[in-house]
Amino acid sequence: MAKPLSKTVVVAYGRSAVAKSGKKGALRNLHPIDMGGLVLKGVMEKIPKLDPALVEDVILGCAIPEAKQGLNPARLVAARAGLPYTACGLTVDRFCSSSLQAVALAAWQIEAGQADCIVAGGIESMTALPMTLDRSGDMDPWLLEHDPAQYISNGETAENVAEKYNVTREEMDRLALESHRKAAAAQDAGYFDEQIIPLPGVDAEGNEIVFDKDQGIRRDTTLEKMASMKPCFRENGRVTAATSSQTSDGAAFLVLMSRDKAAEMGIRPLASFLGFCVGGLDPAYMGLGPIYAAPKVLEYTGLTMDDMDVIELNEAFAAQVSPCIKGAGHGSRQGQPQRRRHGPGPPPGCYRRGAELQGHLGAAPHRRQVCYGYHVYRRRHGRGRDLQGGLIPAGQGDCRRVQTIMGIMSSSPSWRSTRSGSRTSRICTGRTASFR
Numbered sequence: 001m002a003k004p005l006s007k008t009v010v011v012a013y014g015r016s017a018v019a020k021s022g023k024k025g026a027l028r029n030l031h032p033i034d035m036g037g038l039v040l041k042g043v044m045e046k047i048p049k050l051d052p053a054l055v056e057d058v059i060l061g062c063a064i065p066e067a068k069q070g071l072n073p074a075r076l077v078a079a080r081a082g083l084p085y086t087a088c089g090l091t092v093d094r095f096c097s098s099s100l101q102a103v104a105l106a107a108w109q110i111e112a113g114q115a116d117c118i119v120a121g122g123i124e125s126m127t128a129l130p131m132t133l134d135r136s137g138d139m140d141p142w143l144l145e146h147d148p149a150q151y152i153s154n155g156e157t158a159e160n161v162a163e164k165y166n167v168t169r170e171e172m173d174r175l176a177l178e179s180h181r182k183a184a185a186a187q188d189a190g191y192f193d194e195q196i197i198p199l200p201g202v203d204a205e206g207n208e209i210v211f212d213k214d215q216g217i218r219r220d221t222t223l224e225k226m227a228s229m230k231p232c233f234r235e236n237g238r239v240t241a242a243t244s245s246q247t248s249d250g251a252a253f254l255v256l257m258s259r260d261k262a263a264e265m266g267i268r269p270l271a272s273f274l275g276f277c278v279g280g281l282d283p284a285y286m287g288l289g290p291i292y293a294a295p296k297v298l299e300y301t302g303l304t305m306d307d308m309d310v311i312e313l314n315e316a317f318a319a320q321v322s323p324c325i326k327g328a329g330h331g332s333r334q335g336q337p338q339r340r341r342h343g344p345g346p347p348p349g350c351y352r353r354g355a356e357l358q359g360h361l362g363a364a365p366h367r368r369q370v371c372y373g374y375h376v377y378r379r380r381h382g383r384g385r386d387l388q389g390g391l392i393p394a395g396q397g398d399c400r401r402v403q404t405i406m407g408i409m410s411s412s413p414s415w416r417s418t419r420s421g422s423r424t425s426r427i428c429t430g431r432t433a434s435f436r
Contacts, residue, residue: 068125
């Protein structure tokens, strides 16, 4: 058994609110580099004790690093954030796990003693580069003939999973409804506020706004509305738009440091990074990736599902949830805040784990996820362990283990305390915004 990582800590995190992509999206007029740069700038402002000149590299996850997101966006985002030219840039593409992979690469460098401070995260503007782009001319003819599942659409993989595991339309609809309700309740309670770096956005009419609330949470949806929707990937299929994640725009970042350097500078760690693993499977069943990755990272770190305080499953489709929960071995756990996000959908490169990262964002879904994991510790426990898992197109999955080692960030805004059972929850109550 390998040993878990021990030298890498997270000292700051933050994300944008997740915007819908396209003509109704709040970030539709914001260039992806501006989006990432302003979020990173806001994250750096959370740690005034850290000299930006100490940031040695910016590792950025992006699922489609082309066009406006091309030309090594990591370096461009670093410049837009105001980091000095000494901060280098590396762009990573592992589709929906791009930002999580960025965090892992940063942690491995620090663990090896090759760096003391690295920023990792993700951006994705699905407005600028929608998934509907025709890429048929880019596909390899040999693979199309001999292994066509390498190019299968994500929606088709969801239909395959639903069929294989007999996941019913009603089961998926109920899961999606539950996800929206939980997201709305968390937003109303202010649980996301501390994670979010406000950005300049526009409303549906094009008026300028401060964008700091996730779009896409459908508060008024019902099972009846969902049942009326037609399948969108296969005739007579089970997967609808209601049980698929929306396309989104967003960004998220973490600042990672060596434990010794953070202590030397008097910077309080928020979490330690223990491990990251990937697992491969038949691309036709892409959504089952966490079943293969979770056991590997648990073995790597010498832990079990029962050691986890938070379990996050970041899925693009409701179809995969039940099979993954059962297959990964945490279906019987009770009491832990097992988070199965499905409502406000992430951008692929930010996959909410690139900073929630990579909460639904870097490739963006993972972007928001990391932020969420750290935040829920502080809100509910102060200390804890988080297992994060997600799917990756082309038949891959990833899982990461993080553990909080400090409850409250030294540069936190004003807090109020509320009681929840025997635990104290801290909810951020103050925020200011400026865009430069």
